[in-house]
Amino acid sequence: MNFKQKYVFLFPGLFVLIGILIFPIIFVIRLSLSGWNSYNGLNFIGLENYIRLFTDDPRFWESFFRLSFLSVTTVILQYVIGFALAHMVWKDIKFQRFFRVLFLIPMMTTPVIMTVIWRTFFHESLGPVNDILSNFGMSPKWLTDPVLAKFTVIIVEVWQWTPFMFLLLLAGLLSLPKEPFLAAAIDGASPVRKFLYVTFPLMAPISIGAIIIRLIEASKIMDTVYVLTSGGPGTSTETSSFYIFIKGLREFQMGYAASMSFTYLIIMIVSLTVIAKVLTKLMLKD
Amino acid sequence: MGKLYKILKYFFITFWAVFVVAPFLWALTTSFKDFNSVNGGATYIPWVDFEPKLEGWRVLIKSPANGGVDIIEPYFNSLFVTCTASLISIILGTLSAYALSRFTFKAGFVKNNDITFFFISQRIMPPIVLSIPFFLFLGAINLLDSLIGLIVVYIVLLMPIAVWIMVDFFNKVPREIDETALIDGCNPYQAFFKVVLPNSIPGLIVAGMFCIIFGWIDFFFAFILTFTEVQLLPVKIVALNSSITPWWSLSASALISVAPLIIVAFVVERYLSKGNLSGAIK
Amino acid sequence: MKIIKTFVTGLISAMLILSPVAYADKWGDQFPHIKATGDIPGDCSYEEMSKKNYKGKTLKINTHAVPVIGQPTALHAEQFAKLTGAKVDVTHTPAGDLYAKAMVPFKAGQAPYDIVFGFSNFINDWRQYLAPVPKKYMNSTEMKDVTKSHVGVSSWDGTMYQYPVDGDRHYLKYRKDVIDNPEYQKKYKADTGKELKVPTTWKEYGEMAKYFNGWDWDGDGEKEYGSAEVMKKDDLMFAAFFSRSVAYAKNPRTPGGFFFDLETMKPNINNPGFVEALGDWVEATKYVPPGGINFGLGDEIGSFGGGQTLFSFSWDDAFIAAMQDDSPIKNKVGTAPLPGADKVWNRVSGKWENQYNQAPYIVWGWAVGVAKKSKVQEMAFDYLCFFSNGANHQADLAIGNFGVNPFKNSDFDPQLYIKTMGWDADIANSYTKTLKDMEKSKNRVFPLRVRGVFEFTSAVATGTSKALAGQLSPQEALDEVAKEWEAIVNRVGKKNVQEDYAVGVKMEDNKL
Incomplete structure (x- = not known):
């Protein structure tokens, strides 16, 4: 289909978005070429920030790899768990509607506030988790062990955002056409085969979409880290966005933070494009 | 379906339900504590374990001069900003998504997928750095510290989500539907509004829900772009986080702030259960 | 006049x-x-x-x-x-x-x-x-x-x-009902050979905190711990570190800068005085409550103010919280100046001076x-x-x-x-x-107030927090901070930082 009217559909949204964003984006690029901070204004220092970032800031790159680990892990977990849950409440199950509503709720909590609750939840001397575990002689250092703290961040992220996957995938499952399943039933396919050869391929497009959008969001992970551990112990839970936050709003090195953000943006766009391509190849074989 | 699978299924679902509910229960019991019962170690059952106090809840309606935060006005501000911005985003986003799903665009190397990706890529940028240009931008058009200014910014945050989700949904609505309508003598607008849109209500519901959620839980922009006239709920609640972290009132406010969205969850679930979705695809 | x-x-x-x-x-x-x-x-x-x-x-x-x-x-x-x-x-x-x-x-x-x-x-x-x-x-x-x-x-x-509109300072808070308790004094003497009294050095502080760590010494059925401190890598952490370092590194006989050497603007932050203090602090991770290295100010207030620890040493809040009317430990807590040290680093001679030193951190x-x-x-x-x-x-x-x-x-x-x-x-x-x-003290340290101050303090928080987490040794951590400080000084301009810092040093050296 192709009509002249197609522009009438596309342009309002596109132009509103561009109209609001054009100035901020250009400004961020300009900002990244300046030493804008607490004592300097919008001067021009060329590529100095970028040179500093690429030659003299291992902390940014460490935090970036940590971020990659955290976001990929959380998104995989969210996808697997979200898919499992959606599949389980898809068809006949008791209290179906109750579970469906319940599983949606975590993502509706405001991260800055909810993470405070999580912090008290995992508080190693005043929280309930270790209070219960101590009866079995265990007292894991949820927030103060460099390795475990990463998993605590993952747990909280998975709790909060699995519903996102769950909802998209459940909606996808509910809109699947019936014919392929009938055909599979006639062939006498086992439930596992049915899942692998019918359900999963049909769900692939929506899965890719959901994974990409979750990767984008998960990579901005910030409130969780800030409230739970402030990037600690040491730097063991520091992510790129948290590091940019520290440099930008805490130390007020806005110019430098802008150059980091812009670099981050480019890296993310490239890697998301690659990830999308790879996922499409893997999941849409046919 | 084997019996084992069924047992596993119920086990897993119960486990997850407990995991989902646990922090809320903890927040509920904490909201009735005070400084001393919080710092005396973990306790669970009011009256048995500790003496319940209503302070955590009272703080939410007291004025700051009396040590509270008075969330009533911010609550309505938040509702208004979130709903308006979501509505606009959904309208604009749906139109764009329909165009991207049905028609081919080509400008140089830019194709449909690239435009779709352009929309969603607006969410990649870490918000910290955007705060400064947004501040200057809203300052220039005199919309700082206003509900409208926040709505403008939230449209940028929310529209990409609406576009992304709606493209997916429209892709699943068979093209034959539009084509039949066109053959029946509708113009493209009529085809969209009278035939395609009614068939996409579940998609709209899902996209709308995400818009509302992402609008409702935003803290950062609401924090930077407002001063005294307009306050949104998350900003107001965070203002409770004084030197002493008040576990009790933060718990209460966490519960209060999630409440309106639970209604949204019920609405969404209703539409899903009704089977509208599968109907749409027939 | x-x-x-x-x-x-x-x-x-x-x-x-x-x-x-x-x-x-x-x-x-x-x-x-x-x-x-x-x-x-x-x-x-x-x-x-x-x-x-x-x-x-x-x-x-x-x-x-x-x-x-x-x-x-x-x-x-x-x-x-x-x-x-x-x-x-x-x-x-x-x-x-x-x-x-x-x-x-x-x-x-x-x-x-x-x-x-x-x-x-x-x-x-x-x-x-x-x-x-x-x-x-x-x-x-x-x-x-x-x-x-x-x-x-x-x-x-x-x-x-x-x-x-308000006055803030760091001082020591301790549990009077323990330190002044004759029974505990006897017990402590018997077990360690030392007096149980209000600690006047950080080493004593550490010994007592360690002794009273991890057992129920006030009989409420819960375990108590040694010390509650701001150890979370946030915007307050550096202040806690400086409170611990003034005793070792603020020498009244070497005026001209505590954080930097005002003349050369070389950071002092990695000299043995600071390293000793960070060593003490790393040691302190052993006598804070579980999760203690993730304590922000709010947790510190809750912990000491709620009766969980023997000591605490930052702002007034923890003490005031403990003295609230409904507090179970009202009138069971005391205050004292920050502990000092038995030795103090002389950065001019490059040697330790073995004499008692105490310096308030304003x-x-x-x-x-x-x-x-x-x-x-x-x-x-x-x-x-x-x-x-x-x-x-x-x-x-x-x-x-x-x-x-x-x-x-x-x-x-x-x-x-x-x-x-x-x-x-x-x-x-x-x-x-x-x-x-x-x-009244003549050996005070004032906060660092140079331009871009948060770049400096944030570097301190990052470095010390790496040491507390065991990622780096105290010396390595502070060397890293010093390197970072030098980089910042270069970026801001040596003259600028020097000019700013001189204003603070004037106060420290009692010339204003």
């Missing part, structure tokens, strides 16, 4: 305050907050403020979250509005965000707030956007009562930019300024002066979670705390003595 003058006026106003209030007081009836004293005469008293007319004007304030500082701001705003007819809008912001919340509009050339609350170490970044305190207020009765070090902290090279605290671009500056200063007028200040002091702490000469009178707050006499005495002695 100036000192004597301030002291004398301080004394006079102290006497004024303490003299039985003869004012059969209409203000006390109207404003229940000051019922205890009634209005106290002064340039910004209720009486004086009621003569002003600010009808139709609006005052916009950004302050801290409620209740600490935030609640008194809102309360006095309400009173001020009632007295003068002004409209006062107050917003509340968490401590960590106060800087950015004001800095973003400042940088954009706007002044959405007439009054901005922050901390005294923001002064150098903010002062170009703040109006200096006018003469009229400098000469007010209220201002004359402010102690010299708080005038110093609020001023930049003699010009006051931040209006003093840590940064709440500070508040009036925006240069504000159109209602006079009203803003009137409000601030009213905020801490005699009656308000005394009433604020008595409410623990207001977070208003002594900063006036008249505040160091133990009777104030005994009468209005029900403290035991010896606790009140040691509290006021602890605070007063800090004012």
Whole structure:
């Protein structure tokens, strides 16, 4: 289909978005070429920030790899768990509607506030988790062990955002056409085969979409880290966005933070494009 | 379906339900504590374990001069900003998504997928750095510290989500539907509004829900772009986080702030259960 | 001369305050907050403020979250509005965000707030956007009562930019019911061969904390621990580290800079004095409560104030929380100056000097300024002066979670705390003595207040936190901080940092 009217559909949204964003984006690029901070204004220092970032800031790159680990892990977990849950409440199950509503709720909590609750939840001397575990002689250092703290961040992220996957995938499952399943039933396919050869391929497009959008969001992970551990112990839970936050709003090195953000943006766009391509190849074989 | 699978299924679902509910229960019991019962170690059952106090809840309606935060006005501000911005985003986003799903665009190397990706890529940028240009931008058009200014910014945050989700949904609505309508003598607008849109209500519901959620839980922009006239709920609640972290009132406010969205969850679930979705695809 | 003058006026106003209030007081009836004293005469008293007319004007304030500082701001705003007819809008912001919340509009050339609350170490970044305190207020009765070090902290090279409304410092808090308990004293002596007393060195502090770590020593059925400290890698952490390092690294015989060598601007931060202190701090991770290295200030207050630990040493809050009426450990806690050390590093000779050293860290605290671009500056200063007028200040002091702490000469009178707050006499005495002695000390360290100060302190937080987490040894961690500091100095310009730092050193070397 192709009509002249197609522009009438596309342009309002596109132009509103561009109209609001054009100035901020250009400004961020300009900002990244300046030493804008607490004592300097919008001067021009060329590529100095970028040179500093690429030659003299291992902390940014460490935090970036940590971020990659955290976001990929959380998104995989969210996808697997979200898919499992959606599949389980898809068809006949008791209290179906109750579970469906319940599983949606975590993502509706405001991260800055909810993470405070999580912090008290995992508080190693005043929280309930270790209070219960101590009866079995265990007292894991949820927030103060460099390795475990990463998993605590993952747990909280998975709790909060699995519903996102769950909802998209459940909606996808509910809109699947019936014919392929009938055909599979006639062939006498086992439930596992049915899942692998019918359900999963049909769900692939929506899965890719959901994974990409979750990767984008998960990579901005910030409130969780800030409230739970402030990037600690040491730097063991520091992510790129948290590091940019520290440099930008805490130390007020806005110019430098802008150059980091812009670099981050480019890296993310490239890697998301690659990830999308790879996922499409893997999941849409046919 | 084997019996084992069924047992596993119920086990897993119960486990997850407990995991989902646990922090809320903890927040509920904490909201009735005070400084001393919080710092005396973990306790669970009011009256048995500790003496319940209503302070955590009272703080939410007291004025700051009396040590509270008075969330009533911010609550309505938040509702208004979130709903308006979501509505606009959904309208604009749906139109764009329909165009991207049905028609081919080509400008140089830019194709449909690239435009779709352009929309969603607006969410990649870490918000910290955007705060400064947004501040200057809203300052220039005199919309700082206003509900409208926040709505403008939230449209940028929310529209990409609406576009992304709606493209997916429209892709699943068979093209034959539009084509039949066109053959029946509708113009493209009529085809969209009278035939395609009614068939996409579940998609709209899902996209709308995400818009509302992402609008409702935003803290950062609401924090930077407002001063005294307009306050949104998350900003107001965070203002409770004084030197002493008040576990009790933060718990209460966490519960209060999630409440309106639970209604949204019920609405969404209703539409899903009704089977509208599968109907749409027939 | 100036000192004597301030002291004398301080004394006079102290006497004024303490003299039985003869004012059969209409203000006390109207404003229940000051019922205890009634209005106290002064340039910004209720009486004086009621003569002003600010009808139709609006005052916009950004302050801290409620209740600490935030609640008194809102309360006095309400009173001020009632007295003068002004409209006062107050917003509340968490401590960590106060800087950015004001800095973003400042940088954009706007002044959405007439009054901005922050901390005294923001002064150098903010002062170009703040109006200096006018003469009229400098000469007010209220201002004359402010102690010299708080005038110093609020001023930049003699010009006051931040209006003093609160006093903050770090000092030691300990559990009296343990340290003064003869049974524990005997037991401690038997087990360790040492006296159990208020620790005067950080080594003693560590030994006692370790001894009293991890068992139920107050018989409440819960385990108690040694010490609660701000160890979370956030914007307050560096202050805790400096409190621990002053004893080893602030040598009264080597003037000319604690953080840097003022002449060369080489960082001192990785000299053996600081390394020793960081070593102590790493050791401290063994006697903090579980999760203790993730404690922010809020956790510290909860932990010590809730009776979980033996010691704590940062701001007033933890002590005040413990002394609340409903607290289970009210009147079971004591205060003392920060511990010292048996040796102190001499950076000139490059050797340890084996003599006792103690140095108070006049840590940064709440500070508040009036925006240069504000159109209602006079009203803003009137409000601030009213905020801490005699009656308000005394009433604020008595409410623990207001977070208003002594900063006036008249505040160091133990009777104030005994009468209005029900403290035991010896606790009140040691509290006021602890605070007063800090004012008198000649070996004080003032906060770092150079431009871009957060770049420096954030580097300290990152480095020390790596050491606490065991990622780096104390020496490695501080070497990293020193390297980072040098990089920052290079970026900012050596001359600039030097110029800024000289202002602080002047105060430290008692030349101002």
